[in-house]
Amino acid sequence: xxxxxxxxxxxxxxxxxxxxxxxxxxxxxxxxxxxxxxxxxxxxxxxxxxxxxxxxxxxxxxxxxxxxxxxxxxxxxxxxxxxxxxxxxxxxxxxxxxxxxxxxxxxxxxxxxxxxxxxxxxxxxxxxxxxxxxxxxxxxxxxxxxxxxxxxxxxxxxxxxxxxxxxxxxxxxxxxxxxxxxxxxxxxxxxxxxxxxxxxxxxxxxxxxxxxxxxxxxxxxxxxxxxxxxxxxxxxxxxxxxxxxxxxxxxxxxxxxxxxxxxxxxxxxxxxxxxxxxxxxxxxxxxxxxxxxxxxxxxxxxxxxxxxxxxxxxxxxxxxxxxxxxxxxxxxxxxxxxxxxxxxxxxxxxxxxxxxxxxxxxxxxxxxxxxxxxxxxxxxxxxxxxxxxxxxxxxxxxxxxxxxxxxxxxxxxxxxxxxxxxxxxxxxxxxxxxxxxxxxxxxxxxxxxxxxxxxxxxxxxxxxxxxxxxxxxxxxxxxxxxxxxxxxxxxxxxxxxxxxxxxxxxxxxxxxxxxxxxxxxxxxxxxxxxxxxxxxxxxxxxxxxxxxxxxxxxxxxxxxxxxxxxxxxxxxxxxxxxxxxxxxxxxxxxxxxxxxxxxxxxxxxxxxxxxxxxxxxxxxxxxxxxxxxxxxxxxxxxxxxxxxxxxxxxxxxxxxxxxxxxxxxxxxxxxxxxxxxxxxxxxxxxxxxxxxxxxxxxxxxxxxxxxxxxxxxxxxxxxxxxxxxxxxxxxxxxxxxxxxxxxxxxxxxxxxxxxxxxxxxxxxxxxxxxxxxxxxxxxxxxxxxxxxxxxxxxxxxxxxxxxxxxxxxxxxxxxxxxxxxxxxxxxxxxxxxxxxxxxxxxxxxxxxxxxxxxxxxxxxxxxxxxxxxxxxxxxxxxxxxxxxxxxxxxxxxxxxx
Numbered sequence: 025x026x027x028x029x030x031x032x033x034x035x036x037x038x039x040x041x042x043x044x045x046x047x048x049x050x051x052x053x054x055x056x057x058x059x060x061x062x063x064x065x066x067x068x069x070x071x072x073x074x075x076x077x078x079x080x081x082x083x084x085x086x087x088x089x090x091x092x093x094x095x096x097x098x099x100x101x102x103x104x105x106x107x108x109x110x111x112x113x114x115x116x117x118x119x120x121x122x123x124x125x126x127x128x129x130x131x132x133x134x135x136x137x138x139x140x141x142x143x144x145x146x147x148x149x150x151x152x153x154x155x156x157x158x159x160x161x162x163x164x165x166x167x168x169x170x171x172x173x174x175x176x177x178x179x180x181x182x183x184x185x186x187x188x189x190x191x192x193x194x195x196x197x198x199x200x201x202x203x204x205x206x207x208x209x210x211x212x213x214x215x216x217x218x219x220x221x222x223x224x225x226x227x228x229x230x231x232x233x234x235x236x237x238x239x240x241x242x243x244x245x246x247x248x249x250x251x252x253x254x255x256x257x258x259x260x261x262x263x264x265x266x267x268x269x270x271x272x273x274x275x276x277x278x279x280x281x282x283x284x285x286x287x288x289x290x291x292x293x294x295x296x297x298x299x300x301x302x303x304x305x306x307x308x309x310x311x312x313x314x315x316x317x318x319x320x321x322x323x324x325x326x327x328x329x330x331x332x333x334x335x336x337x338x339x340x341x342x343x344x345x346x347x348x349x350x351x352x353x354x355x356x357x358x359x360x361x362x363x364x365x366x367x368x369x370x371x372x373x374x375x376x377x378x379x380x381x382x383x384x385x386x387x388x389x390x391x392x393x394x395x396x397x398x399x400x401x402x403x404x405x406x407x408x409x410x411x412x413x414x415x416x417x418x419x420x421x422x423x424x425x426x427x428x429x430x431x432x433x434x435x436x437x438x439x440x441x442x443x444x445x446x447x448x449x450x451x452x453x454x455x456x457x458x459x460x461x462x463x464x465x466x467x468x469x470x471x472x473x474x475x476x477x478x479x480x481x482x483x484x485x486x487x488x489x490x491x492x493x494x495x496x497x498x499x500x501x502x503x504x505x506x507x508x509x510x511x512x513x514x515x516x517x518x519x520x521x522x523x524x525x526x527x528x529x530x531x532x533x534x535x536x537x538x539x540x541x542x543x544x545x546x547x548x549x550x551x552x553x554x555x556x557x558x559x560x561x562x563x564x565x566x567x568x569x570x571x572x573x574x575x576x577x578x579x580x581x582x583x584x585x586x587x588x589x590x591x592x593x594x595x596x597x598x599x600x601x602x603x604x605x606x607x608x609x610x611x612x613x614x615x616x617x618x619x620x621x622x623x624x625x626x627x628x629x630x631x632x633x634x635x636x637x638x639x640x641x642x643x644x645x646x647x648x649x650x651x652x653x654x655x656x657x658x659x660x661x662x663x664x665x666x667x668x669x670x671x672x673x674x675x676x677x678x679x680x681x682x683x684x685x686x687x688x689x690x691x692x693x694x695x696x697x698x699x700x701x702x703x704x705x706x707x708x709x710x711x712x713x714x715x716x717x718x719x720x721x722x723x724x725x726x727x728x729x730x731x732x733x734x735x736x737x738x739x740x741x742x743x744x745x746x747x748x749x750x751x752x753x754x755x756x757x758x759x760x761x762x763x764x765x766x767x768x769x770x771x772x773x774x775x776x777x778x779x780x781x782x783x784x785x786x787x788x789x790x791x792x793x794x795x796x797x798x799x800x801x802x803x804x805x806x807x808x809x810x811x812x813x814x815x816x817x818x819x820x821x822x823x824x825x826x827x828x829x830x831x832x833x834x835x836x837x838x839x840x841x842x843x844x845x846x847x848x849x850x851x852x853x854x855x856x857x858x859x860x861x862x863x864x865x866x867x868x869x870x871x872x873x874x875x876x877x878x879x880x881x882x883x884x885x886x887x888x889x890x891x892x893x894x895x896x897x898x899x900x901x902x903x904x905x906x907x908x909x910x911x912x913x914x915x916x917x918x919x920x921x
Contacts, residue, residue: 048089048392049081049379051166051347055092058350060395062329063102063293067401070279072325073294074357075312077302079344079378087300087333089392094296097396103139103295105129109308109334110301118264123148123269129295138293139278143270144278149175150250151263168248198477202663215243228273233322234266241845268311269318272326281328283416289404294327294767302334303870309338316373320365335744336377340369344376353377413638431463439551439576441568449507450567451561453553455481455499461506461554462518470506470518472796473525477550480532484547487536493841496546499578500819501553501569501604502528503595504586507711508557517745520586520811524609525552526795527815528583531823533794534784544831546823549578558657559587562595570602577844580852581605581822584816586666588613589660596620600854605853607822609814610762612736613666614674615880622853626818626872627736627762628908630667634674636760636886637733637740639918640905645731650675651685651701654719655709661862671708671735677867699724705732710739718751718894727882728755737759742891742901743809751894763869764887764903765910766813768904770799785816805898810869817867824865825855861911871909883908883916 048056055078062073078086094104105128107121122144132138153171155164211815213219215226226243235258240246241627248254255263275295281288302308312332319326321526337344345353364372432442432450440459443454450461457478460471488497502525509517516522528550538545553569555562562585573579582604588611599606600620602797610618612633617623641647654672656662662669675683684703689695691713698705698721707717714734721728738759741747751757764770766785774782789808799808829847836841857874859865864873870885885908889901907918 049086049347051379052086052379054090054350055086056089056392057396058332058354059093059296061327061351062354063296063395064398065279065292065294065327070325070327070415072358072361073327073329074354074375075316075330075373077312077337077341077344077374079337079376080333080335081379082211085333087298090298090331090333091393092487093392096394098394100293100399102293103129103395104298106297106298106300107308108300109303109306109311111307114309118307118314119148119151119267121307121311122267125297127770129312138678139275139798141271141274143228143273144267144276146175146225147229147250147270150247151252151255151267154252155254165244165248168251169215169244172215172247179270187864200679210275229270232266232269232273234262236401238845238848241843243371264310264314265298265321268314269322272315272318272324272328274326275327284413288405290400292400293395294329296329296781299330299332300334302332304336304338308332308334312374313338313371316371320368320372323365323488327888336519338371338374340371341374341376341757344378347377347379348837350377363528403850427687430620431460433459441572443564445556445561445564447508447556449554449561451556451564451567453551453572454478454502455549455551461552461882464507466516467518469516469796470522470525473522473529474552476794476796477525477529477532477552480529480536481549483536483548484532484584488547488842491543494543496544496826496842497549497578497844498546498551498580498823498826499551499576499583500528500582500822501551501556501572501579502552502918503562503565503569503582504584505557505559505646506552506554506588516744516746519740519809520610521584523743523809523811524584524815526585526809527812527817528819530785530788530794530812530816531819533791534820535823537788544827544834546827546830548819548823555585555591558660559585559589559591559595562591563598566595566598566602569604570598573602573604577848579604580826580847580849581607583607583609583818583822585611587611588616588665588897590664590666592616593619593666596623604849605822605856607818609818610736610811611667611763614670614880616666620879622850623879624821624853624856624874625880626814626867626869626884627881628886629880630671631674632735632884632907633671634678636888636905636907636918637675637704637706638678639907640733640758640888641731643918644905644920645704647731649703650679650683650706650722651698651703652679652683652706652708653687653689653695654707654718655689655713657710657712665710667737668709675706675708689713689717689720693720694723695720696723698729700727701729703731705729707734707738709734709737710736711737714738714741715747715750716759718755721755722752724755725756725781728752732757734759736762739810739889742894743807745897748897753895755894756890756892757894758888758890758904759901761810761889761901761903763810763813763885764889764906765885766808766810766869767900767903768807769900770903771800771808775879781866782868785813807900813867813869817865817869817872821856821865821867821872822852825852825859828859829855866911871911885910887921 091106094102105125107124126141126144129139130141153168155167213222215223228248230237230243235249237246240249243750249258279291294802299308299311302312312330317329341626353375361372432444434440436444440454440456442450442454444458445451454461455478457475460474462470480521487497502519504524506521508517532548532550535546535548551572553565555565582599585595585606585608592611593616596616598607600622603622605622605624606620607624607626611625612627612630614629616625641650652672652675654668656665656668662672689709707714709717732755734757736759738757739761742759771782775786786800789795790801791811792798797806799806826847829851830842833846857876860872860874864871872884873882885906887903888907890904891901893899903921905918906921909916
């Protein structure tokens with residue numbers, strides 16, 4: 025309800041005693057009406073509360089009526105505290121003000137359960153501890169551990185029983201365990217951060233952003249840095265922000281609304297803080313500034329309404345609004361808040377108000393009625409918890425039925441987080457065979473490679489345990505489109521996803537084959553995540569992965585994303601916000617790296633593909649004219665499909681007027697006009713429509729177009745024997761390949777040349793216990809898909825970066841155990857670029873090089889592969905043209921193969 029809609033009788037009493045009558049300055053009633061509006065907590069959600077700065081007037085001091093307004097409610101008082109910032113310099117500081125604020129708000133005097141604080145008292149207590157810096161560090165840490173354990177009250181030392189009968193000894197031993205040993209063990213587990221249920225308030229300190237807690241590795245190390253003397257090297261502003269952040273976090277938790285806790289819903293009014301005699305240069309002004317900074321930097325909402333009264337406001341504030349316009353000033357601030365927070369402007373949360381000096385009328389008179397917190401809702405009354413629990417059980421049952429379904433359900437084994445989307449797809453992640461994505465007929469190979477990865481996950485963890493945890497251990501997430509495509513029972517509709525998973529499984533397999541004594545060789549665990557058809561649920565999958573990354577420090581990167589779409593770009597932006605680097609094996613839309621500073625692309629961008637096709641048309645085909653047809657999936661468009669959109673734009677720019685026809689091809693459209701066409705006929709669409717495009721050209725009979733070239737998406741069609749069977753047998757197809765160096769023929773040739781990297785890759789994919797069926801065996805028609813090598817290169821780049829970091833961290837003690845928290849995802853991304861800064865990374869599919877300011881590779885090998893008869897799946901494609909470098913010594917120019 026807006027303040028103008030509040031009846032004045034709620035604020036003004038009709039028969040007040042003279043001692044309760046106040047003279048209010050002009051606009052005073054409007055101010056108290058706004059406060060009543062802000063203090064009322066909405067039944068749904070929470071509002072963002074400003075910091076009101078009241079410029080003190082000479083005629084009237086508003087702090088006295090403010091105290092009565094908050095502190096003399098007839099029913100349920102508003103939780104509030106009053107602070108005075110008028111102290112001599114050096115006599116008070118922010119920690120002292122916070123202690124007094126904590127003392128006042130902790131009183132059980134506000135008509136509801138008392139506000140309980142867990143994080144702030146611990147932080148403040150640590151700051152008041154003094155550890156001698158002259159003694160051994162282990163002794164100092166042991167002293168801190170004892171004080172933390174005994175913080176809630178000293179325990180009387182007890183010795184183990186020395187004599188007596190057996191029953192007495194056993195009972196005394198049990199008593200000793202219950203009173204001394206067990207609490208000590210529980211405390212150690214709580215502060216370790218390894219037991220999710222225990223020590224949540226300790227873990228919070230390691231997740232918050234002030235004073236770089238991850239540098240301390242454990243909570244005990246971080247706590248030691250907060251003690252007197254040891255924190256001298258820390259920035260005082262950061263220490264104060266940590267204290268304030270902990271205090272506000274306690275308020276946030278106190279004002280959580282949990283359905284199973286009716287008492288949470290009885291807090292119907294926000295707590296208020298009144299600070300008198302505030303000035304920009306005193307401790308009160310500093311506290312106001314820090315509160316605004318913490319709110320902006322953390323992005324977290326808190327339930328504290330602050331009213332500061334003083335002289336001049338901070339200079340960065342605009343001219344104060346008159347009190348008579350208090351409601352309009354708040355609405356203006358609320359509307360501008362998102363933009364001010366995004367720009368991080370100074371004084372973002374401040375709203376300055378002052379008496380209207382131009383108002384010559386008499387001050388308002390009247391008895392001000394104190395504000396009372398609204399009554400709690402009827403269903404939160406104390407006699408209703410049983411009924412509420414029954415309702416919640418029924419609602420939970422309905423929710424579970426809609427969230428989980430056949431083939432999509434939670435499990436207690438492994439790390440699994442899934443939910444059923446509105447389309448019925450199973451979205452989320454899994455590292456266990458208890459949850460395998462996609463139950464569609466015909467997708468056996470997709471399910472098989474997932475199960476292989478999950479089995480190797482268990483094997484990697486066992487090897488890590490047997491190595492006494494000395495080998496580096498990391499987790500990579502594969503994020504792709506694993507459900508939602510329409511498919512026949514005999515059609516494999518997830519070739520790209522299956523091949524990328526096979527590439528990651530190959531990298532995982534290669535690391536498992538390292539010698540048991542190779543302490544520097546990493547071990548890889550893979551989490552498989554599904555973003556749904558066309559990645560439309562990628563935001564939900566990324567949100568789940570963000571929680572996984574926060575809980576599991578071994579998660580260091582994401583591989584996959586499959587298709588360049590706007591939904592993929594949104595996922596990249598979210599992953600960048602979370603802080604997870606992305607290595608995309610096949611994404612090639614131009615400027616995808618603009619969505620994330622942690623993005624690296626393995627394949628050449630579309631602009632390089634366009635130059636390849638143009639060079640082929642000029643140098644080999646000797647044609648100048650081109651017809652271009654493009655397609656997008658149903659429900660998509662050039663704007664949404666970034667791959668097709670940027671490819672078409674690149675063709676327009678590169679070919680210019682040489683493109684004499686540029687059309688969108690739709691299923692069922694005839695192509696008889698293209699029969700016998702002598703120029704370049706280029707297909708710039710998705711693989712799923714390429715089958716229909718070729719069928720339409722069958723009408724040409726013996727007069728097909730002379731030069732049909734397709735983009736790299738067509739290789740997914742070429743990897744599908746069931747679809748190729750219906751293609752015209754007299755129509756050769758040339759298509760772009762991103763991994764011509766990793767075909768079976770190229771790998772065998774590399775093996776003959778003693779190219780160790782490609783020879784090793786060939787031996788892995790030929791193994792009996794990895795891919796099903798094995799690839800590239802002599803006499804076998806089972807070819808290796810190009811995405812296998814691209815995903816292998818992406819995974820191994822991240823693995824080698826982690827191994828390099830581990831070697832530098834453990835150079836002093838090579839037998840030291842691997843600590844996952846010792847590296848972070850951003851550092852791994854930086855290490856990939858550092859290793860790449862020299863000669864580049866020698867990938868199986870070609871040399872990978874980046875410039876310092878781009879995530880797109882430079883000079884990456886691209887090739888054109890030719891298939892003379894598309895239905896003949898036994899005959900491997902032949903490379904006819906290429907651009908880019910194969911390795912550090914190879915040429916980067918374009919030319920025939």
